[in-house]
Amino acid sequence: MNTLLAVDIGGTKTLLELSSLQGEVIVEQKFDSQQYASFDLLLGEFLAQKEIKQHTIVSACIGVAGPVVGKQAVVTNLPWVLDADELTQEFSIEHVHLCNDFEAVGHGIACLKDDEIEVLQEGEPDLSTPRAVIGAGTGLGQALMFPEKDDWKVVATEGGNVDFAPTDQKQILLLEHMMQRFGHVSYERIVSGVGLVTIYDFLRAYQQRDEDADLRQAMIDGDPAAAISQFALKQGNELAIEALDMFIKIYGAQAGNLALSVIPMAGLYIAGGIAAKNIERFQEAGFIEAFRSKGKMQNLVEKIPVYVILQPKVGLLGARLLAQQSVV
Numbered sequence: 001m002n003t004l005l006a007v008d009i010g011g012t013k014t015l016l017e018l019s020s021l022q023g024e025v026i027v028e029q030k031f032d033s034q035q036y037a038s039f040d041l042l043l044g045e046f047l048a049q050k051e052i053k054q055h056t057i058v059s060a061c062i063g064v065a066g067p068v069v070g071k072q073a074v075v076t077n078l079p080w081v082l083d084a085d086e087l088t089q090e091f092s093i094e095h096v097h098l099c100n101d102f103e104a105v106g107h108g109i110a111c112l113k114d115d116e117i118e119v120l121q122e123g124e125p126d127l128s129t130p131r132a133v134i135g136a137g138t139g140l141g142q143a144l145m146f147p148e149k150d151d152w153k154v155v156a157t158e159g160g161n162v163d164f165a166p167t168d169q170k171q172i173l174l175l176e177h178m179m180q181r182f183g184h185v186s187y188e189r190i191v192s193g194v195g196l197v198t199i200y201d202f203l204r205a206y207q208q209r210d211e212d213a214d215l216r217q218a219m220i221d222g223d224p225a226a227a228i229s230q231f232a233l234k235q236g237n238e239l240a241i242e243a244l245d246m247f248i249k250i251y252g253a254q255a256g257n258l259a260l261s262v263i264p265m266a267g268l269y270i271a272g273g274i275a276a277k278n279i280e281r282f283q284e285a286g287f288i289e290a291f292r293s294k295g296k297m298q299n300l301v302e303k304i305p306v307y308v309i310l311q312p313k314v315g316l317l318g319a320r321l322l323a324q325q326s327v328v
Contacts, residue, residue: 004327005060005093006319008101009039011077011138012193015316016046018055021327023320027052039080040090047091059095060087061323063104063315065139067158073098077138095326100156101315102141105271106133107154108318109145109309116311117269118279121288123305125266132264134160134255135271135309136195140188144262159258160188167253167293170206170246177202187254191247193225193274200228200243209239229278244278245286251275252290259304260297267305276310 003026008015011033018027029046036042039062046052066076071084084096109131131145131152140160145152164185166172178185178198189195197219204211215237218227232240259268275282294301311317 001055002058003055004320004323005057006316006323007043007060007062008104008313008315008319009033009062009064009075009078009080010101011065011075014039014042015313016043017316017320018052018057019320021058021324023324026055028316033075033078037079039075039082040087043087043091057091057093059097059323059326060093061097061099061104061319061326062087063099063101063319065101065141068098068100068103068156071098073100097322097326099319099322100141100143102133102135102143102271103154103156104315104318104322105135105141105269105309106131106143106145106152106318107321108311108314108316109133109269110152111317111321112309112311112314116309116314118283118308118310119305120270120282120308121291121302121304121306123265123267124303125305127266129265130262131266131269132258132262133269133271134258136191136193136251136274137272138193140186140191140254141271142258145264145266147266159261160191160254161186162257163187164190164250165253165257167249167290171250173206174199174202174246177206187250191251191254193223196225196228196243196247196274199246200240203243203246204239207239211239212237215240225274226277229274233278233281244281248278248281248286249290252287253293255287255306256291256294256301259291259301260294263300263304265304267307269307269309271309271314273312275308276312279308279310282308 006017064073073082133143142159144155231237232244
């Protein structure tokens with residue numbers, strides 16, 4: 001049976017999906033990216049499974065969390081380098097397309113249902129203008145979308161790596177703290193899972209606050225960013241709440257910066273697990289307030305629709321759509 005392969009590579013996890021040419025899912029599997037020295041090893045393990053070996057993959061689209069140049073891609077937060085021609089030959093796949101993971105997210109928006117999108121700001125939608133996508137996870141992805149006939153042309157960017165610009169005194173101190181540690185400080189250093197942890201540690205040291213021992217243990221035992229979010233939302237931990245709120249405010253400011261760069265009156269979309277998992281906190285004032293706080297441009301950004309994507313597999317949906325298009 002001829003099939004499609006869709007892949008969404010992230011710094012933490014990699015999702016793979018085998019589907020029919022019509023898009024019906026046959027197998028879907030999640031892998032821990034950090035456990036593999038290369039993508040080839042991970043893909044080889046996936047394809048070696050008995051239920052997969054019986055299928056012929058005619059088209060694959062691989063969304064990569066990192067820059068894609070020609071037929072090569074480098075994963076920003078992993079020591080992985082992908083080459084489309086080498087993957088085609090090694091795994092006998094007829095066609096392999098590499099794209100930035102947020103290019104895949106951009107295409108995946110077309111596959112979303114109404115209940116998979118949450119409105120943060122109604123704005124004044126105009127579908128004849130661009131869209132923009134931003135999303136924090138292991139890193140901070142961004143993409144631009146331009147209307148093209150009855151579809152959208154998606155342009156990947158590395159805009160998450162632009163210089164961080166603090167907007168209040170405490171953020172200035174955060175910048176100074178991070179410059180001492182890293183030298184260059186990008187938004188991705190802050191608006192990401194590891195960035196939330198950095199903010200928490202900074203606030204604890206800056207304010208000389210006592211730390212909840214249970215929270216620290218949860219950070220050690222599992223995902224530290226998820227632990228901070230959980231203790232903020234469910235345990236009411238004051239330091240965790242302050243860290244999450246500062247994170248959300250900086251996230252909103254950078255989303256506003258992106259909005260000013262492209263004026264996406266067709267909508268600015270927020271992807272990534274952090275926003276979806278903390279949607280109630282994002283619905284409160286901090287994010288939109290920071291998004292709108294653009295001085296003389298405030299009236300403009302108030303008109304831009306802002307949406308949160310709740311579907312965690314939007315990148316995989318977009319990769320499948322791109323794989324399908326190559327065999328049509």
